[in-house]
Amino acid sequence: MAETSGYNFAYLDEQTKRMIRRALLKAIAVPGYQVPFASREMPMPYGWGTGGIQVTASIVGRDDVLKVIDQGADDTTNAVSIRKFFKRTAGIETTTQTHEANIIQTRHRIPEEDLRADQIMVFQVPIPEPLRFLEPRETETRKMHALEEYGLMHVKLYEDISQHGHIATTYAYPVAVKQRYVMDPSPIPKFDNPKINRSPALMLFGAGREKRIYAVPPFTDVHSLDFEDFPFEIQTWREACALCGATGSFLDEIVTDDAGGRMFVCSDTDFCEKRREAGHAGPALAAEGAV
Amino acid sequence: MSDNHEPLLVVDGLSKRYGAQLGCRDVGFSLWPGEVVGVVGESGSGKTTLLNCISARLTPDDGVVRYRTRLGTLSDIYQMSEPERRMLMRTDWAFVHQNPRDGLRMKVSAGANVGERLMAVGARHYGNIRGAADDWLSKVEIDTGRIDDLPATFSGGMQQRLQIARNLVTGPRLVFMDEPTGGLDVSVQARLLDLMRGLVGELGLAAVIVTHDLAVARLLSHRLMVMWRGEVVEQGLTDQVLDDPQHPYTQLLVSSVLQP
Numbered sequence: 001m002a003e004t005s006g007y008n009f010a011y012l013d014e015q016t017k018r019m020i021r022r023a024l025l026k027a028i029a030v031p032g033y034q035v036p037f038a039s040r041e042m043p044m045p046y047g048w049g050t051g052g053i054q055v056t057a058s059i060v061g062r063d064d065v066l067k068v069i070d071q072g073a074d075d076t077t078n079a080v081s082i083r084k085f086f087k088r089t090a091g092i093e094t095t096t097q098t099h100e101a102n103i104i105q106t107r108h109r110i111p112e113e114d115l116r117a118d119q120i121m122v123f124q125v126p127i128p129e130p131l132r133f134l135e136p137r138e139t140e141t142r143k144m145h146a147l148e149e150y151g152l153m154h155v156k157l158y159e160d161i162s163q164h165g166h167i168a169t170t171y172a173y174p175v176a177v178k179q180r181y182v183m184d185p186s187p188i189p190k191f192d193n194p195k196i197n198r199s200p201a202l203m204l205f206g207a208g209r210e211k212r213i214y215a216v217p218p219f220t221d222v223h224s225l226d227f228e229d230f231p232f233e234i235q236t237w238r239e240a241c242a243l244c245g246a247t248g249s250f251l252d253e254i255v256t257d258d259a260g261g262r263m264f265v266c267s268d269t270d271f272c273e274k275r276r277e278a279g280h281a282g283p284a285l286a287a288e289g290a291v
Numbered sequence: 292m293s294d295n296h297e298p299l300l301v302v303d304g305l306s307k308r309y310g311a312q313l314g315c316r317d318v319g320f321s322l323w324p325g326e327v328v329g330v331v332g333e334s335g336s337g338k339t340t341l342l343n344c345i346s347a348r349l350t351p352d353d354g355v356v357r358y359r360t361r362l363g364t365l366s367d368i369y370q371m372s373e374p375e376r377r378m379l380m381r382t383d384w385a386f387v388h389q390n391p392r393d394g395l396r397m398k399v400s401a402g403a404n405v406g407e408r409l410m411a412v413g414a415r416h417y418g419n420i421r422g423a424a425d426d427w428l429s430k431v432e433i434d435t436g437r438i439d440d441l442p443a444t445f446s447g448g449m450q451q452r453l454q455i456a457r458n459l460v461t462g463p464r465l466v467f468m469d470e471p472t473g474g475l476d477v478s479v480q481a482r483l484l485d486l487m488r489g490l491v492g493e494l495g496l497a498a499v500i501v502t503h504d505l506a507v508a509r510l511l512s513h514r515l516m517v518m519w520r521g522e523v524v525e526q527g528l529t530d531q532v533l534d535d536p537q538h539p540y541t542q543l544l545v546s547s548v549l550q551p
């Protein structure tokens with residue numbers, strides 16, 4: 001696709017990028033701390049990843065290769081449009097393969113493939129404040145972060161256990177970054193929380209509507225909050241992926257007909273395709289092959 | 292318990308104005324461990340202003356409030372750093388609001404309400420937190436089967452008792468109460484008073500109780516302060532003040548109560 005003329009490289013003007021980069025540097029220097037920034041209007045509605053796009057636009061260079069995923073998939077509307085947006089405004093290479101990309105913008109997932117030190121994850125964040133639904137006053141939550149008063153976060157986990165018998169929070173599961181700030185890892189499933197812990201890749205979080213940026217630098221301790229007698233656990237499935245037969249990946253349940261038929265497939269499409277190319281086959285494909 | 296001969300709370304020359312309006316003026320008193328002081332007076336006499344000022348909830352214009360911390364030193368609560376003060380407020384102190392909805396977290400269960408302070412000071416064992424919640428609910432005579440119910444489903448008297456449990460769970464040494472029985476009917480009031488008297492005695496708590504109800508004051512407090520137009524006009528032993536009032540306002544106050 002042709003590069004669009006009349007716009008600065010990667011859409012944002014240089015002063016805006018500079019402002020965002022300064023916020024990013026501060027965020028990296030204070031892991032898990034929410035840095036306010038002057039979020040701009042983007043040519044898409046809030047909630048579609050305006051925060052992530054601004055972060056990506058500020059860090060992208062001409063030689064970078066961009067991957068965008070939405071719920072783990074490379075082929076959903078949001079992912080396709082954002083890839084197209086950067087192809088047009090920055091003329092950069094895009095990819096759907098995790099290992100080829102050095103910037104990965106994401107909503108809801110972290111790729112299954114291990115990340116490397118030369119990769120940057122950019123998360124689209126709807127609500128950066130982990131205490132928001134427990135304490136609606138922003139003045140108060142800021143004070144709570146400053147004074148490290150995080151008892152309230154455990155009140156929520158307590159409620160989960162008392163109502164459901166286990167910690168029922170499955171996404172946006174709160175973490176403590178470097179034994180200090182409690183952070184919302186954006187609505188990723190708690191399955192992905194361990195991937196942030198001591199990850200070699202830099203993790204950047206952008207919330208456009210809420211005008212906040214935060215970060216987890218490489219090799220930072222990230223601890224998912226829990227109780228001593230109810231330790232943090234990730235989701236598990238009884239089934240393997242129906243297409244590639246993977247057992248250790250995050251599975252989506254897909255309803256296949258209106259007679260109760262369903263199958264479980266990897267949410268990370270790139271991971272699933274690679275496995276199939278390598279000759280793995282799940283129950284659904286194996287059955288097809290037999291016919 | 293530390294040395295009982297040293298006062299726990301020393302208030303000196305406390306004044307607060309709201310613009311031209313007087314909140315309270317030149318109030319001073321001391322509170323010893325295990326002692327209950329009642330503050331009585333009509334509406335607008337500055338009782339609640341005084342309570343808020345001495346409980347670090349409202350900065351006074353003048354005067355000092357000093358509290359003896361667990362380390363034994365008497366320190367000015369408004370000179371402490373904010374983290375220290377907030378820590379004090381949720382461990383060593385308790386504040387019981389007139390309206391339980393101000394003091395409870397209405398969106399979480401009774402158990403979580405009681406456990407919140409424990410978690411705030413670092414308790415991270417679910418079983419222990421729940422055990423403590425269970426224990427405290429039975430201490431304030433709430434059926435432990437209702438531990439997972441929301442406070443909104445409780446009656447007014449139960450909410451007030453839940454608020455007390457939530458406050459006392461960290462073993463505070465000083466309790467501030469603002470009209471703890473206001474808005475409750477007489478029989479529920481009597482039960483609550485009985486409970487509070489038991490707890491205060493059993494735990495050796497010091498308390499400052501603001502009330503306009505002289506019966507509550509007589510039942511709970513050892514000493515009484517009578518406020519009128521922002522000033523303390525009379526203070527002394529409760530029975531002495533109520534049976535032999537000296538100041539004209541106190542005489543009026545005592546004589547206005549219906550004797551059943």
